[in-house]
Amino acid sequence: MILYTLAIVLFLVGLYGVLVKRNIFKIIIGLAVIEYAVNLLFALIGYRYGGAAPIRTQGMPQDTLFVDPIPQALVLTAIVIGLATTALIAAVAVRIYEKYDTYDVRKIRKLRG
Amino acid sequence: MLTILVPLLVLMILGAVIALESKDLLSGIISLGIIGFALTIIFLLLQAPDLAIVQIIVETLTLVILIAAILKTTREDTTETFGFKKILLWGIGLIAIAAFLLVTVNIFKHLPPFGSPVLRMAQPYIDLGLPMTGAANLVAAIILDFRGYDTLGEATVLFTAVAGTVAVLRSVGRKRA
Amino acid sequence: MRGMTPIVQCISRLMAPSIFLLGVYVVLHGHLTPGGGFAGGVLIAGAFVLLVLAFGSDEWRSRALNWNATVFESLGLFFFWFLAVMGLIEGVPFFVNVIAKANPGHPYRLFSAGIIPLCNAAIGMEVAAGLFFVFMCLAILKMGEKP
Numbered sequence: 001m002i003l004y005t006l007a008i009v010l011f012l013v014g015l016y017g018v019l020v021k022r023n024i025f026k027i028i029i030g031l032a033v034i035e036y037a038v039n040l041l042f043a044l045i046g047y048r049y050g051g052a053a054p055i056r057t058q059g060m061p062q063d064t065l066f067v068d069p070i071p072q073a074l075v076l077t078a079i080v081i082g083l084a085t086t087a088l089i090a091a092v093a094v095r096i097y098e099k100y101d102t103y104d105v106r107k108i109r110k111l112r113g
Numbered sequence: 114m115l116t117i118l119v120p121l122l123v124l125m126i127l128g129a130v131i132a133l134e135s136k137d138l139l140s141g142i143i144s145l146g147i148i149g150f151a152l153t154i155i156f157l158l159l160q161a162p163d164l165a166i167v168q169i170i171v172e173t174l175t176l177v178i179l180i181a182a183i184l185k186t187t188r189e190d191t192t193e194t195f196g197f198k199k200i201l202l203w204g205i206g207l208i209a210i211a212a213f214l215l216v217t218v219n220i221f222k223h224l225p226p227f228g229s230p231v232l233r234m235a236q237p238y239i240d241l242g243l244p245m246t247g248a249a250n251l252v253a254a255i256i257l258d259f260r261g262y263d264t265l266g267e268a269t270v271l272f273t274a275v276a277g278t279v280a281v282l283r284s285v286g287r288k289r290a
Numbered sequence: 291m292r293g294m295t296p297i298v299q300c301i302s303r304l305m306a307p308s309i310f311l312l313g314v315y316v317v318l319h320g321h322l323t324p325g326g327g328f329a330g331g332v333l334i335a336g337a338f339v340l341l342v343l344a345f346g347s348d349e350w351r352s353r354a355l356n357w358n359a360t361v362f363e364s365l366g367l368f369f370f371w372f373l374a375v376m377g378l379i380e381g382v383p384f385f386v387n388v389i390a391k392a393n394p395g396h397p398y399r400l401f402s403a404g405i406i407p408l409c410n411a412a413i414g415m416e417v418a419a420g421l422f423f424v425f426m427c428l429a430i431l432k433m434g435e436k437p
Contacts, residue, residue, distance in 0.1 A: 003115070004221045006122040010129060012210050017133040020206045023190050025138050025183070029145055032175070033129045036148050039168075040125075043159050049114075049228040053160045054251040055324060056243055058398050066251070067160045068235045073255040075164055077267040080328045080417065083171045083178075084274035087424050090182040091281045094431070097186040162324035166316070170332045174421065177339065181291075181428045248321035248403035256326075257409045264409075265374060268416060272367050275420040282427040 003044055011037035024093045024103045028086065035082045039075045046071035114228075117158060125151050136190050142179050146172065163252050291429050293346030302344035309337040317414035321403040327410040331417030338422045347429040359423040366416030373405055373412065 014037060017030025046068035054069040093103070100108050128147035135141045149172030156165040238255060248254040256264050293299065316323075317330030342350055396402060 001222070001226060003118055003122065003227050004224070005218055006119070006126065008214065008217050008221070010122070010126050012214055013126060013129045013133070015213075016206060016210055017129075019209075020202060021133065023138075026133060026141070026190065028179075029132050029141055032145055033132070033148065036125070036152055039164075040152060040155065043156060043161055043164060044227065045224070046161075046232075047159050047228060048230050051160060053162055053324070054239070055162075056249045056251065066239050068230060068232055069238060069251045069255055070232060070235055072161050072164055072252050073260065075161075076167060076252065076256060076326070076328060077264065079164070079167050079171050080332070081267060081270055081274070083175055083332075083421070084271050084278075084424075086175055087178050087428075088274050088278045088281070090179055091278045091424075091428065094182050094186060094428075095281055103187065103190075163326065163329070166325055166329040167332070170329060170336060174332060174336065174339070174425075177343075178425060178428060181425070185428075185431065243397055246403055246406065247397050248406050249398055250321050250324065250326070252324075253321050253326050253406060253410070254403075257406045258404075261374065261409070264413070265370065268367055268370055268413060271417065271420060272363065275363065275424055278424050279427050282431055 004041070007037055007041045007044060010040070022105050024096065024105060024108075027105075028089055028093065031089070032082075032086055035078075035086075039078060039082075042071045042075045042078075114158070118155065121151050121155055137188060138183055138190055139180070139188055141190075142176065142183065145179075146176050149175070163250075291343075291347045294344050299344050302340050306337045306341050309340065310334055313337060313414070313418070317410050318407060319400070320410040321406045322398065322400070327413030328417055330410070331414040332421060334414065334418035335421040335425070338418075339425050342426065342429060347426070350426065351430055356423065356426065359419045359426070363416050363419035363423065366412050366414075366419065370409060370412040370416070373408055 011034055014030045014033030017033065018027055021027055021030065048065065048067050051065045051067035054066045054072065096108060097103060102108070125148050128144050128151070132141045132144035132148070135144065149168065153165050153169045153172070156162075156168055238259065239251060242251045242254045243249065246254045246258045248258070313330045313333030313336070315330075316325035316333060317327055320326035320330070400407075
């Protein structure tokens, strides 16, 4: 139970970064921390005491105890999609800096002619 | 198992706090690397070698892409000011986060404790994985044979994200009519 | 972006083919060992990113390289979709492992598990080309240029 609580606290640290910070790059860092926390939570749920990695090798008896392979299959694609969306939002942030010359969210709201 | 996982998780939380509160953006991004590599160790301890391989390589590429984006622009964070408004914002943020934490912990009490199996539908996948598909890696059999449609959607999402990034960063001039 | 010193250039010229070979191994043996299409694809992209970082992006600025990257990425996704649709010709539902049903090989060998190694190869190609393309666009971006 304490492991789940610590993973949720990590999620909340990232959420604090997204809500309170004013620098766009700090918001991007907060989003990345939220992603790590969610992947960690999925992998924690699928563990079983005494289980082995879900790969069958030659000579293994038919009824060995495996950890749950379904959360691992879900997290596997989530990690790579996380990389693609982080790259996309970093590209948009670079273009914003080029136009407004600052990363401050308060100053970006003013439209320039 | 708990005696190794708890210090690693505390290290991840400390790394996240440092990454968000540092004045220099470059040190913030390098602290993000601490979280990623600690997560790789945790995946190895939880018997998930597929995830550990993907996480360590994706972490390295994320650091490279974010540092490339920072070095083209600025390195400093000059937006933090002290004042009454900031303390008010901070207080409201902390209250919202504490409420969220209380509700979520109450919900997670209903799950089985850590280490006992949660899902019932994992057993048919484990038993029928090798005879039906012929693949020894059960995770690969799940994402490419039993649930291959999800992987098709995921490949499309990756393609769209790459197309969007290139469209934003393109530097081909437009003709002005 | 500039390149690096000749020591780094020499070492990366030696290391990049080994990393590429490791990526191809991880992709092809995805149904026997941990790894698969996504891990191997990102490894292959990492080999090319190492070369760009060591030699500077001025040599890689040509249009032909970007065109090749887009062709590989689109080919990878199209090949994956084609493998999914291949069963429709024979009359079975969408995305069925037709090769494994027709002639099942021996398990624990390289040429087994039907459609799975081909799907891994297609995904590896798509992920590698896509991520390399994103990195190249960030590297040759010039600030101050009007888009």
